[in-house]
Amino acid sequence: MKSIRISKIKFKDFINYALVLALMAYGLILFASGSLRPSTAMLLTQMGYCIILAVSLNLVVGFLGELSLGHAGFMCIGAYIGGLFAVVLKTAMPDMKFAVLVISMIVGGAVASVFGFVIGLPSLRLKGDYLAIVTLAFGEIVRNVFMNQETFGGARGLTTISLIYDTRRAPTLFVVVLAFALVMLFVIQNLIKSKHGRAITAIRDNEIAAKAMGINVTFYKLFVFIVASFFAGCAGVIYAHTTTPVLYSFFSYNYSIEILVMVVLGGMGSITGSIVSAVFITYINFLLQSQLSGDLAAMRNLVYAIILIVVVIFSNAPALRDFRERYSPAALFSRFKKRDASTQTDDEAKWARVPTKIKMDAILSTDLNPGSNKSIHGDLGGHDGGKGGNK
Amino acid sequence: MITLIDGLSLGSIYALIALGYTMVYGIAKLLNFAHGDVIMVGAYAIMVTLSYSLSPWVAVVVAAILCTVLGMLIEKIAYKPLRGASPLAVLITAIGVSYFLQGAAQIIFGSQSIPVGVAWKLPAVSAINKLGVSTAAAVTLISGVIIMSILTLFIKYTKTGRAMRAVSEDRGAAMLMGVNVNGIITITFAIGSLLAAFAGMFYLLQIPNTQPTLGAMPGITAFTAAVIGGIGSIPGAMVGGILLGVVEKFCLSSPLAPYTVAIKFSLLIIILLVKPTGLLGKVSREKV
Numbered sequence: 001m002k003s004i005r006i007s008k009i010k011f012k013d014f015i016n017y018a019l020v021l022a023l024m025a026y027g028l029i030l031f032a033s034g035s036l037r038p039s040t041a042m043l044l045t046q047m048g049y050c051i052i053l054a055v056s057l058n059l060v061v062g063f064l065g066e067l068s069l070g071h072a073g074f075m076c077i078g079a080y081i082g083g084l085f086a087v088v089l090k091t092a093m094p095d096m097k098f099a100v101l102v103i104s105m106i107v108g109g110a111v112a113s114v115f116g117f118v119i120g121l122p123s124l125r126l127k128g129d130y131l132a133i134v135t136l137a138f139g140e141i142v143r144n145v146f147m148n149q150e151t152f153g154g155a156r157g158l159t160t161i162s163l164i165y166d167t168r169r170a171p172t173l174f175v176v177v178l179a180f181a182l183v184m185l186f187v188i189q190n191l192i193k194s195k196h197g198r199a200i201t202a203i204r205d206n207e208i209a210a211k212a213m214g215i216n217v218t219f220y221k222l223f224v225f226i227v228a229s230f231f232a233g234c235a236g237v238i239y240a241h242t243t244t245p246v247l248y249s250f251f252s253y254n255y256s257i258e259i260l261v262m263v264v265l266g267g268m269g270s271i272t273g274s275i276v277s278a279v280f281i282t283y284i285n286f287l288l289q290s291q292l293s294g295d296l297a298a299m300r301n302l303v304y305a306i307i308l309i310v311v312v313i314f315s316n317a318p319a320l321r322d323f324r325e326r327y328s329p330a331a332l333f334s335r336f337k338k339r340d341a342s343t344q345t346d347d348e349a350k351w352a353r354v355p356t357k358i359k360m361d362a363i364l365s366t367d368l369n370p371g372s373n374k375s376i377h378g379d380l381g382g383h384d385g386g387k388g389g390n391k
Numbered sequence: 392m393i394t395l396i397d398g399l400s401l402g403s404i405y406a407l408i409a410l411g412y413t414m415v416y417g418i419a420k421l422l423n424f425a426h427g428d429v430i431m432v433g434a435y436a437i438m439v440t441l442s443y444s445l446s447p448w449v450a451v452v453v454a455a456i457l458c459t460v461l462g463m464l465i466e467k468i469a470y471k472p473l474r475g476a477s478p479l480a481v482l483i484t485a486i487g488v489s490y491f492l493q494g495a496a497q498i499i500f501g502s503q504s505i506p507v508g509v510a511w512k513l514p515a516v517s518a519i520n521k522l523g524v525s526t527a528a529a530v531t532l533i534s535g536v537i538i539m540s541i542l543t544l545f546i547k548y549t550k551t552g553r554a555m556r557a558v559s560e561d562r563g564a565a566m567l568m569g570v571n572v573n574g575i576i577t578i579t580f581a582i583g584s585l586l587a588a589f590a591g592m593f594y595l596l597q598i599p600n601t602q603p604t605l606g607a608m609p610g611i612t613a614f615t616a617a618v619i620g621g622i623g624s625i626p627g628a629m630v631g632g633i634l635l636g637v638v639e640k641f642c643l644s645s646p647l648a649p650y651t652v653a654i655k656f657s658l659l660i661i662i663l664l665v666k667p668t669g670l671l672g673k674v675s676r677e678k679v
Contacts, residue, residue, distance in 0.1 A: 067479055069486075122660060125667045128478050129422045133618050134663060136611065137656035144652040253607070257486055264483055298497035298603070301490055308487030309469055316480035317472040 012272070013189045017182060019275050023047060024178040039286075041174050045242050047282045048177030049235040052184055054262040054278040055271055056231035059188055061260070062269035063197070064224045065204030066123060067132040071259050073139030074112045074229040076251035078236025080152050082108020083160045083246050086237065090162050100163070101176060105237045112233025113226045115142075120225030124218050139256055147248045157245030164244060177238050184231050189271065191227070200224055201269075254301070261304050265311055393523045394644050395637065400528035401597070402636020403535025407590040408613030409620065409628035410542065411583030417559040417623035418579045421478065424485035425465055427610015428492035429584050431603065433458045433591030435496060438601045441508040450511075455588045462584025463577050471573075489610075496603035504600040511599055527596040538589060539629055542582075546625065551578060559623065612639075615659045621672025630670060 027044045030036040053071060060068045086104035093100065115138075122134050152158045191197050199220050202210040211217050240246050262281050266273025288300050314320060408430060415423045433454040440450035469488045473481045513526040520526065546552040557565040558575045566572050594609060595601070616635045620627025635655060642651040662670065 061479070065479070067482055122664055126663055129416075129482065129622075130618060130663060130667065132422070132482060133614065134660055137615060137659050140611070141653045141656045144650060144656075148649040253611075254490075257490060260483065260486070268479075298494045298502070301494035302498065305487045305489075305491030305494055308490065309484050312480050312484045312487065313469070313472050316476040318475045319472060 013185075013193075016185050016189065016272050016275055019272070019279075020051065020178055020181050020185065023279070024175060027174050027178075042242060043282065043286050044174040045177050045238065046286070047279050048174060048181050049238045050259075050262065050278040050282045051181045051275050052177075052231050052235040052238075053259045054266065054274040055181075055184060055188060056228040056235075057259050058263045058266070058268065058271060058274045059192075059224055060228045061263055062267075062274075063192060063200050063204060064221065066221070067128065068135045068225075068228070069132050069253065069256050069260070070119065070135035070137075070139035070142075071228075071232050072251040072253070072255040073135070073142040074116060074232035075236035075239065075255075076139070076142050076146060076248065077112045077115055078108035078233030079240045079246045079251070080146050080158055080236075081111045082233065082237030083158050083163070083240030084152060086163050086240065087158075087160055098176065101173075101237075101241060104240075105180070105234045108237035108240075109230040109233040112236065113230035116225045116227075116229025116232075117222060119229070120222040123221050123225060136253060136256075139251070139253060143248045143251055153245060157247035158240070160240045160244045160246055163241045173238075173241060180234065180238075184234075185271070188227070192271075196220070196223070258304065261308055265307055267315075394640050396524050396532065397528055398637035398640030399633060400532040400535070400636070401640055402633035403532055403539075404590050404593045404597075404609065404632075405613045405616045405636050406629045406632025407535060407538065407586045407593070408609060409617040409632040410539070410625065411586045411590075412614050412617040413620070413622050413625060413628040414555075414579050415583050416617070417625075418555055419466075419470065419576045421470060421481045422485060422614075422622075423465075423470075423580075423583065424482070424610075424614075425469075425488035425492060426583065426587055427606035427608075427613070428489050428496075429458050429462060429465075429587040429606070430591040430594065430609060431496060431601075431606030432461055432492060433588035434595050434601045434605055435500060436588075437511070437592060437595055438505060438507050441511055444508070447511055451588075451592055454591060455585055458584040458588035458591070459581045462580040462587070466577055466580040493603050493607070500601070500603065502603055504602040507595055507599040507601065511595060513596065527593075531593040531596060534589075535593070538586070542586075543625065551575070555579060612655060615656065619659055619662050619669055621669030624669070624671045627669055627671035 023044060027036065027041065030040060053075065057068065057071045060066055060071075082104045085107045086100050089100045089104060119135060119138050123131050126134060146152050147155060192200070199210070199215045202213065202215055203217055203220055207217060236251075243250075258281070262278045263274055265281070266275070266277035285300065315324065408426065411426050411429075412423060415421065415426070436454035436457045437447075437450040440453045441447065465488055469484045470481060473484060513530060546555060554565070554570045554575050555578070557568065557570055558572055562572055565575075590609070590613075591606075594605070612635055613632060616631035617628045618631070619634065620629070620631025622628075635658070638658060639651055639655060642648060642654050647654065666672075
C-alpha cells in the first residue's frame with residue numbers, strides 16, 4: 001500500500017467518510033447545544049461499533065467470499081481481553097481515559113487477530129459451508145471458555161464499571177469510536193482499491209483461476225481474516241467501554257447473525273451499504289427496545305429473518321434475474337441520465353449478449369472482397385456505429 | 392458403562408438429526424440450518440397436543456405430520472427459488488428460516504420453558520432400570536437403531552432411494568435419466584424433517600421441557616456430527632452423531648464438564664483440519 005493517494009478520493013469513498021462524519025457532527029451539534037441525552041450518545045457509540053463490525057465482516061463475506069458465522073466470537077475476545085486489560089490499566093493510570101481506550105483497543109484487537117489467524121488456518125483447507133461451521137463452532141468455543149474463567153468474572157461476566165464514560169460531561173466516547181470507524185474505513189477502502197484488494201476479490205470470483213494467475217491465496221485469506229478479526233476485536237473493546245458487565249451470553253450465534261443481517265441487507269461487497277444498514281438496524285433496535293418488551297422482543301428476530309430471506313431471494317434467485325436488471329438502481333438511475341449516443345442502451349446491451357449477434361457482426365465486418373474499394377468499409381463502419389459499437 | 396449407554400442414546404438422537412442434515416446436503420447441496428428448529432417445532436407440537444389430553448401416540452403422529460409438511464414448505468418457499476444460485480446465498484436464507492422459526496415460537500409460546508404433561512412419561516421397566524439405565528435412554532437407543540436401519544434399507548433398496556442416490560451423485564445425469572429431481576429433493580426434505588420430529592420426541596423423553604431455543608444446541612451439535620462424519624455420507628452421520636453423544640456424556644461426567652461445548656466443537660475443528668471431508672466423506676476434486 002505504498003501508493004495511497006489521498007488526493008484522489010473518489011465519490012464512492014467520500015460518501016462513506018461523509019456518512020460517518022455526519023453522525024459525528026450530529027452528536028457534536030447536540031452536545032454543543034446542550035441537548036445531547038446519554039441515550040443518544042450511547043446510540044451513536046453503538047452505531048460506531050456496529051459500523052466497524054459490519055464493514056469488517058463485509059470484508060470477509062462480501063470481498064473474500066467466505067461466510068463467517070463467528071464474528072461475535074472475535075468481538076467477545078476483544079471485549080473480554082481488552083476490557084480486562086483496560087480495567088487493570090485504568091487502576092494504574094486513572095486520569096488517562098483516552099489513552100486507556102486506545103491502548104486497550106489495540107491490545108484487544110491484536111489478541112482477536114491472533115485468533116483470526118488461528119481460525120483462518122482451517123479456511124485454507126475448508127471451503128464455504130465447512131468453513132462457516134468452523135467459524136460458528138469457534139464462536140461457541142470462545143463463549144464457553146470465557147464463561148468458565150474466573151479471571152474474567154465467570155458466569156457473572158466481566159465488570160467494567162470503571163470504564164464507563166460519563167456522557168453528560170464530555171462526548172468523548174462516541175467521537176473516539178466514530179473517529180476510529182473513519183480510520184477503519186480508510187484502511188479497508190484503500191486495501192480494497194489496492195492490488196491486494198483486487199487479489200482478494202479475484203479469490204472470491206474464482207479461487208482456482210486466481211491461483212493460476214499467481215495470487216497467493218493462502219496469504220490473502222489469512223490476511224483478510226486477521227484484518228477483519230482485528231477490527232471486530234476493537235469493536236468488542238468499545239463494547240466493554242459501554243456496557244457492564246461484559247457477559248458471554250451477548251456474543252452468541254444470534255449476534256453474529258445480526259451482524260450478518262447488516263452486511264446482507266446493505267449488500268455484500270458494498271461498504272456504503274454496510275454503513276447505512278448498520279446505522280439503520282442499530283436505530284431500529286434502539287426504537288424497538290423501548291417499544292417491545294418481553295417476548296415481543298422476538299418480533300425483532302422475526303423481522304430480521306424476513307429481511308434476510310427476502311433480500312437474499314430477491315437478489316440471488318435465478319428466476320428474478322431479468323426483473324432485477326430492469327429495476328436495479330443503476331438502471332433506474334440511467335433513465336435520468338442524458339442519453340449519449342456513444343453509450344449503449346439497455347436493449348442493445350442485451351442484444352449484444354446474444355452470441356449469434358456477435359458472430360453476425362464478425363461476418364459482416366469481414367472483408368468479402370479484399371483489396372476492393374473503400375466505400376464498403378465506410379458503410380459497414382457506419383452501420384456498426386449506429387448499433388452502438390458493441391464489440 | 393452407564394455413561395456409555397447414556398452417551399449412545401444421546402448419540403442416536405444426534406445421529407437422527409445429523410441424518411436429516413446429511414441427506415439434504417447430499418441431495419440438495421445445501422446446509423439446512425433450519426433443521427434444528429424443525430426439532431423444536433416437533434417438540435412444541437407434542438407439548439400442545441398433550442395439553443389437550445390426547446394420547447402420546449396421537450401427539451407423535453401430529454408432530455411427525457406437522458414437521459414433514461413444514462420441511463416441505465421451507466424447501467418450497469426458501470430454498471427452491473435459489474436453486475442454481477450461489478451456496479452462500481442459500482446458506483444465508485437457511486439461517487433466516489432458522490431465525491424465523493425461533494422468533495415465531497417465542498412470540499407464540501413465550502421464551503420460558505413449558506413442561507410437557509405427565510402423560511409423556513415412560514413407565515419404569517425394572518429389568519432395564521436395575522442396570523442403572525433409564526427407560527428413556529433405552530427406548531431412544533433401540534428405536535434410534537431401528538429407524539436408522541429402516542432408513543438405510545429404504546435408501547438402498549427402494550426405487551425412491553435409488554433415485555435419491557442418483558441425484559446426490561450427479562444431478563444433471565439423474566435428470567437426463569428421467570428422475571424427477573425436484574420431487575426427490577422435496578421427498579428428501581420430508582424424510583429429513585420426519586427424522587427431526589422423531590428426534591424432537593426422543594429429546595422430550597430425556598428433557599421434558601419445551602423452549603424456543605431447544606433445537607439450536609442439538610441442531611448445531613448434530614450438524615457438527617454430520618460434518619465430522621463427512622457431510623453427505625449417511626453412515627458418516629450415524630458415526631459422527633454417536634461419537635459426539637458419547638464424548639458429550641463422558642465430558643459431562645468428568646471434571647471437564649464446564650468445557651463440554653468447547654470440547655465438542657474443538658473435536659470438529661481438529662477432525663476437519665486432519666481430514667477436511669470428515670471421517671467418511673468422499674474426496675471430490677474441484678474442476679474449473
